[in-house]
Amino acid sequence: MDLNGKICLVTGASSGIGYELALQLAESGATVALSARRSEELDALSARIGPEATAHPFDLSDPAHALQLADDVVAAHGRVDVLASVAGSKVSGPTVALSLDDLDSSFQVNAISPMALAGRLAPAMVERGEGVIATVTTSISGGRRDLGAYAGAKAALASMTQSLRQEIGGKGVAVFAFDPGWVRTGMSPDGKEEPQDAAARLLAHIAAGRGSREVLV
Template sequence: MNAMVEGKVVLVTGASSGIGEATALALSAEGARVAVGARRADRLESLARKAPGEVLALELDVTDQESVRAAAAKTVEHFGALDVLVNNAGVMLSGPIAGADTTEWTRMVETNLLGSMYAVHAALPHLLESKGIVVQVSSTSGRIATASSGVYAATKFGITAFSESLRQEVTTRGVRVVVVEPGFVATELAGHITDPAIQAAARKMAASMRTLQPEDIANAVVYAVTQPEHVAVNEILIRPTDQTQ
C-alpha cells in the first residue's frame, strides 16, 4: 500500500488487456479504488476478480462522447470522487501512406487522439475538484515518426501537444499531467495491424529485443502518481534497453 494513492479513485481506459490491465492491477495493489473501462466488458470482469482491491467494471468506447461522459459520471457516482485518469485506450494500424485504407486512419485518430481528449474533457471538472492527475499513455512514436507509422505517430504527437497545453492550463490549479512514452511492449497492439508485411516486420522487430512488459509501464505510472503533490513528473520515456530508435 502507498499512502499517496491509498483510497484514491482511478479511472483506467483501455483496461481489458496489456498496459491498461497491468496499470489497473498495480494501482489496486497500492490501495487505489479503480474503475476500469473498455469495450470488451467480459475481460473487465476477470480483471476485477484478480484485483486485490475494489474494481468497478465499465463498458466504455472512447470514440463515443456519451460513453466517455457516462463512464466518468458512473465512477464518481460509485466512488464519490475521481483523482486519477489513466488514458490508455489505443489502436495501432501501421502501414504505408500510399494506398492506405483511410478508414484505419479515422479509427486511429478517433481512438488514440479524440478518445483521450474526450476522456480528459469528461474527467477534468472532477480532477480540478480533487487536484488530481491525468496520465496520458503515448509512445516513442510521439517523439520519432518512422516509415509506415505516419498516422499512428501523428496521433501520438497530437497527444503530446494536447497534454502540454492541458498542463499549462491546469498545473497552477493543482492538477498534474503525466505523459508516458513506452517503446516496444509485449501487448496485443501489433496484432491489430492488417498489412501482413508490416505485421511481420513488427513481430520480427519485437523478437529481436527484450521487450518491455505491461507491468514495466504500470510501475512507471505508479511512480508518477505516488509523488508528493508539489512534484509533477510530466514525462516518462521508457524503452527496452535493446531498442535503438
C-alpha cells in the same frame, strides 16, 4: 499523491500495460474503475481485484462514449482522482492508403477520447485542488513508416496533453504524458520490457504526480 483510497479510472485495462497498472493501483490501496471494449476481460480483472473494482466497457472510437464513461465512473464512485488514459490502437499501413475510417478511428481512440475524458473530469479535480491526468504516448510520434495514423494521433495527444498541463497544471492537478518505450504486449509482441515493469514506472509517475526524463511533457 497517496494512492490509498483514491478513485482511479484506467482505460485500456483489458490487457497489457493498462491491465498491469490497474492491478498495481489496486495493490496500492486505490479503487479502480476499469475500461476497454472486452467486457469479459474487464469482469475477470474486476473479480481478481475485489468487490470495489468496477468494469465499464466502452468503445472509445466514439468520443461520446468517453463522456459516458466518465459520467458512469463518477456515478459509481462519486469522483475520479486519477485518470490513466492507457487505451490505444495501432492502425498500420502506408499512410496514403489508409481508409478514412482507419484514420478517423485512430484519432478518436488515441487522441480525441483521452482529451474528452480529461475535459469531463478535470474541472472537478481543479475544484478539489487534487488529481492526476496521465496519457500514454509513444516515442514514434515524430512519424514512422506505415504507422502514420497511429504516430500522428499520438503526436496530437502529446501536444494536447502539454496544452492541458499548461492550462491546469499547478492547480493541484498533475498532467503528463508517459512514453512506455517498447513493451511486450498484444500491440507489440516483440517488445523488450514486460508490461508489469512499464506499469510500475507509470504508477511511480502517478504517485509522484509528475513526469521524469522518460515522460514527454
